[in-house]
Amino acid sequence: MAAAAATHLSVRAAPALRLRGKGTCRLLSCYASSSPPPPSSGEGFSGKVGFLGLGIMGAPMASNLIKAGCDVTVWNRTKSKCDPLLSLGAKYESSPANVALSCDVTFAMLADPESAVEVACGANGAAQGMAPGKGYVDVSTVDTATSKLIGKHITSTGASFLEAPVSGSKKPAEDGLLIFLTAGDDSLYNRVAPLLDVMGKSRFFLGDVGNGAAMKLVVNMVMGSMMVSFSEGVLLSEKVGLDPNTLVEVISQGAISAPMFSLKGPSMVKAAYPTAFPLKHQQKDLRLALALAESVSQSIPTVAAANELYKVAKSLGLADQDFSAVIEALKAKEQNPQP
Numbered sequence: 001m002a003a004a005a006a007t008h009l010s011v012r013a014a015p016a017l018r019l020r021g022k023g024t025c026r027l028l029s030c031y032a033s034s035s036p037p038p039p040s041s042g043e044g045f046s047g048k049v050g051f052l053g054l055g056i057m058g059a060p061m062a063s064n065l066i067k068a069g070c071d072v073t074v075w076n077r078t079k080s081k082c083d084p085l086l087s088l089g090a091k092y093e094s095s096p097a098n099v100a101l102s103c104d105v106t107f108a109m110l111a112d113p114e115s116a117v118e119v120a121c122g123a124n125g126a127a128q129g130m131a132p133g134k135g136y137v138d139v140s141t142v143d144t145a146t147s148k149l150i151g152k153h154i155t156s157t158g159a160s161f162l163e164a165p166v167s168g169s170k171k172p173a174e175d176g177l178l179i180f181l182t183a184g185d186d187s188l189y190n191r192v193a194p195l196l197d198v199m200g201k202s203r204f205f206l207g208d209v210g211n212g213a214a215m216k217l218v219v220n221m222v223m224g225s226m227m228v229s230f231s232e233g234v235l236l237s238e239k240v241g242l243d244p245n246t247l248v249e250v251i252s253q254g255a256i257s258a259p260m261f262s263l264k265g266p267s268m269v270k271a272a273y274p275t276a277f278p279l280k281h282q283q284k285d286l287r288l289a290l291a292l293a294e295s296v297s298q299s300i301p302t303v304a305a306a307n308e309l310y311k312v313a314k315s316l317g318l319a320d321q322d323f324s325a326v327i328e329a330l331k332a333k334e335q336n337p338q339p
């Protein structure tokens with residue numbers, strides 16, 4: 001039986017006060033007096049911070065670090081996405097290796113396992129710029145094997161590795177309210193804690209590399225199935241003559257209330273899916289969760305069925321829409337019922 005993961009939770013109880021300092025990021029966190037501060041709150045982070053991957057999540061996360069006074073250097077495959085960050089004061093390097101070379105700690109927020117490996121371990125990848133004393137924090141959602149592989153490459157240079165996937169979407173990323181699910185090098189965890197507290201509202205330390213990735217996949221498999229079940233409810237309510245907006249309201253007041261339903265329900269009723277969490281990434285997470293379950297011979301039939309619907313939605317051209325567009329796959333099934 002697998003040993004239980006070590007867990008350390010820190011919750012930001014009050015907004016952080018950020019101080020600007022030249023070349024360093026200094027941060028004083030204010031905590032409710034009843035709750036003890038996390039290990040490194042108030043110590044600040046001295047050093048240069050790299051950020052690789054400036055998509056929906058990476059851009060606001062890097063932006064919050066810059067606004068908190070950190071000395072941030074960015075890189076993104078599509079260079080134009082660096083421009084808004086450069087306007088805020090970020091520096092630019094032409095490859096992940098150069099970012100890692102010029103920074104003390106480098107964060108990576110990439111699409112999937114393939115891109116996370118390429119950026120960390122490929123040609124001109126971050127590992128080539130790593131050395132003892134430096135740290136690499138991968139905040140992408142990947143599977144446990146990928147995270148371990150990246151960790152191995154990074155630590156073979158003498159640098160430290162932390163996986164830190166996040167719960168929370170575009171708005172929490174913009175508001176600095178993400179939840180970090182970290183695992184790996186605990187001294188790197190303590191060192192970057194002030195940076196995590198700029199970008200997030202809480203952080204968990206879960207032990208060995210792989211536990212953060214696994215936790216993230218379990219959370220997202222629950223979320224993906226919930227969205228499918230909610231979509232079925234919205235469609236069924238309409239079909240039996242109910243107002244689906246009323247359904248959203250009723251759900252919001254009861255035991256199954258969830259911010260996700262209240263946030264996305266009204267636009268789903270209007271068949272609008274403004275992208276916060278791309279559907280292709282939700283399907284990737286279900287695919288990875290199914291593999292995780294298979295690795296321990298656990299059956300997750302509801303997730304398997306949900307995954308099939310997200311695959312249909314992708315085939316309908318909805319990969320880059322918000323994952324709530326999975327409801328369109330149900331509508332398409334109604335129009336073209338399988339024999």
Ligand SMILES: NC(=O)C1=CN([C@@H]2O[C@H](COP(=O)(O)OP(=O)(O)OC[C@H]3O[C@@H](n4cnc5c(N)ncnc54)[C@H](OP(=O)(O)O)[C@@H]3O)[C@@H](O)[C@H]2O)C=CC1
Binds near residue numbers: 076078169170
């Ligand atoms: N959006 C959300 O709500 C959340 C997403 N996540 C996870 O965070 C990660 C990023 O998500 P998000 O920001 O939404 O995704 P986006 O699709 O908006 O951004 C993906 C990033 O990965 C880069 N990328 C993709 N392929 C490659 C490659 N082969 N080489 C180099 N860079 C590459 C993209 O570069 P380019 O700009 O050039 O395409 C972009 O910077 C994913 O793992 C996702 O599952 C986690 C929590 C919430």
Ligand SMILES: O=CCCC(=O)O
Binds near residue numbers: 141169277
């Ligand atoms: O991985 C994406 C998670 C989105 C969320 O937690 O709202």
